[in-house]
Amino acid sequence: MDLCLVIKQRLQDLGLEQRDLAVAANVTESYISQLLTRKKMPPASDRTDIYDKMAKFLKLPAGKLAEMAGLQRKEELKRNLGEPPAPLLKEVRELILRKCAPDKEKQVRAIFEKQPFxxxxxxxxxxxxDVVKRVAKEELGSENWLQLVARLVGRSYEQMRVIVLEFLDTDVFSVSVEDCDSFLDPLIESWDMDLSTFAMEVVLNRRLAPGYPKKFEFVEKEADRPSEEPAFKRFLRDRFLSGDAIEEEIEFLKRLRFNGKRPTPLYYYRELQNLRDPLHFRNASGSSMRNSSGGPK
Structure with a gap:
């Protein structure tokens, strides 16, 4: 079922207007209008309470609107994936550079200009x-926080709720000047990065996002080694089974994986014998390894 059609039909059945729905959902009438005309993508259901408010107002089963919105979002995203990403707007880049630590700004600017986007x-x-969206998501249910940000950027409470919903759907390819004016500029005090390790620190506006600076590090490390099978450990302890297995053979057996099945120590013994049996391998010429008399070596 189509989200827009369902909402329109329920409004008609109940004799209500879009502005009534906007009041119930604590958003602007303009936002509701754009949702119902598909000019705006429905917000993700896990980031907003708008569907619960609308469903209650329209006397629909809980979760129905959120489910339909999720399906519509998937279709929209599939279509958008085929479009090439646009570079950052000049205003967005300038804001990011302005927030950069003064001793790094010149170096970072040179990199940005040499490698645009x-x-x-x-x-x-x-x-x-990511940092600012995390704050916005946590504070979305706080009327005091929304009122505070709304005053800072010259918006109404309802407008601010709409802006937050749209901002939570923003990614690096679609960040706008409005996102900068409403969130990135007021919430971010500064950021710094170690260009050799890409460790990054973000300092937030304590009035809007109290807490310590956020630190992120990008460290290259080896993948965790998978744990050994219990049967493999028993195989190694049993000298009758593991015998004189050499390091290369043990390493080979250790790497075997079974997709949920549990081998026995005897399995490893047989696998070791298979590994040593020349009949199971071919030499470089592609023929089986046999001696001159035709029998196995």
Whole structure:
């Protein structure tokens, strides 16, 4: 079922207007209008209470609107994936550079200009977005916080709720000037990065986001080694089974994986014998390893 059609039909059945729904959902009438005309993508259901408020007002089963919104979002995202990403707007880049630590700003600017919308610019922008979106999501249910931010950016409470919903759907490819004016600029005091390790620190406006600076590090490390099978350990302890297995053979047996099945120590013994049996392997010429008389070596 179509989200927009269902909402329109319920409004008609109940003799209500879009402005009534906007009041019930604590958003602007303009936002409701754009949702119902598909000019705005429905917000993700896990980031907002708008569907609960609308469903209650329209006397619909709980979760129905959220489910339909999720399906519509998937279709929209599929279509958008085929479109090439646009570079950051000039105003967005300038804000990010202005918030950069003074001793790094010149160096970072040079990298941004040499590699427009390159890896570093995308990394920094995405991380700043992630930090601010986390704050916005946590505070979405706080009327006091929304009122405070609304006053700072010259918006009404209802407008601010709409802006937050749209901002939570923003990514590095779609960040707008309005996102900067409403969130990135007022919430971020500064950011710094160690360009050799890409460790990043973000300092937030304590009035809007109390707490310690957020630190992020990008450290290369080896993947965790999978744990050994219990039967493999018993196989190694049993000298009758493991015998004179050499290091290369043990390493080979250790790497075997079974997709949920549990082998026995005897399995490893047989696998070891198979590994040593020349009939199971071919030499470089592709023929089986046999001696001159035709029998196995």
């Amino acid at each position: 390159g890896e570093l610019e995308r990394l920094v922008t995405q991380k700043l977005l």
